[in-house]
Amino acid sequence: MSYSVGQVAGFAGVTVRTLHHYDDVGLLVPSERTRAGHRRYGEADLDRLQQILFYRELGFPLDEVAVLLDDPDADPRAHLRRQHELLTARIERLRKMAAAVEHAMEARKMGINLTPEERFEVFGDKDPEQYAEEAEQRWGGTEAYAESQRRAAGYTKEDWKRMQAEVADWGGRYGALMAAGEQPTGERAMDMAEEHRRHICTWFYECPYDVHQGLGEMYVADERFKAFYDSLRPGLAEHLRDAIVANAARHSS
Numbered sequence: 001m002s003y004s005v006g007q008v009a010g011f012a013g014v015t016v017r018t019l020h021h022y023d024d025v026g027l028l029v030p031s032e033r034t035r036a037g038h039r040r041y042g043e044a045d046l047d048r049l050q051q052i053l054f055y056r057e058l059g060f061p062l063d064e065v066a067v068l069l070d071d072p073d074a075d076p077r078a079h080l081r082r083q084h085e086l087l088t089a090r091i092e093r094l095r096k097m098a099a100a101v102e103h104a105m106e107a108r109k110m111g112i113n114l115t116p117e118e119r120f121e122v123f124g125d126k127d128p129e130q131y132a133e134e135a136e137q138r139w140g141g142t143e144a145y146a147e148s149q150r151r152a153a154g155y156t157k158e159d160w161k162r163m164q165a166e167v168a169d170w171g172g173r174y175g176a177l178m179a180a181g182e183q184p185t186g187e188r189a190m191d192m193a194e195e196h197r198r199h200i201c202t203w204f205y206e207c208p209y210d211v212h213q214g215l216g217e218m219y220v221a222d223e224r225f226k227a228f229y230d231s232l233r234p235g236l237a238e239h240l241r242d243a244i245v246a247n248a249a250r251h252s253s
Helices: 005-012 016-024 043-057 062-069 076-109 116-123 132-139 143-153 157-179 187-203 209-221 223-232 236-252
Strands: 039-041
Touching: 005 016, 005 039, 005 043, 016 043, 039 043, 043 062, 157 187, 157 223, 157 236, 187 209, 187 236, 209 223, 209 236, 223 236
Parallel strands: none
Antiparallel strands: none
16 A cells, blocks of 8 residues: 555655655655656655654754664664664653753742752742742732742842841741730831831832731731741731731821
8 A cells, every 4th residue: 555745744744845855865765656756655665754753853864864774784673772772862861851941940930040959048848939829820910929020030049048037037026026015006016017018018019008908917817827927926917917907007197
């Protein structure tokens, strides 16, 4: 059974022009021609084309493909062994490339442009992008989210460490304030709430008072945020929420 050049092009996913070229350079000469001179390809031709396309996929130039296929000492099993070796080597290269791309994707998912070693040094075993997909779904279309992404992309390891130090210092002072019995409506509590708002403005995005109040409500309603703030001192999430509300009211009056 034989096939026309158009049929073979469809089978193999190549163009008719490509098959014509392979014929012209002697790489794949069809075993039959019609009386009108049209090319007809047999099963052996299809087998050879499969071999050609395999080597071409691996980047071999046509002249080297011809040498490989026309080697008088090679048999079909030798071709299969060679292909297996080449595929195994390529799979390993692609695996390494995929790993490198994954690292790059992770580093940029939330704009955190750090190496894996730097990320571990800064964040330890905590994943700073654990909720990245959720954050993008909730706020991805906002200017605040875009601005946060833009700023974070430029931060170095030292920047992230300084940011974390500021958060830790703020948390320690807020906990001490609560231990001293300061009420959320007290001046010092409102000042700490204002410092919290300015920290967001400095590092992530402009945070007006209405947005800050929305964040305060989220710190109490979302168990993950509540757990973080309450880990600094039990009850801190609600205390901070109330201080944020009082601070906003102070600045609006």
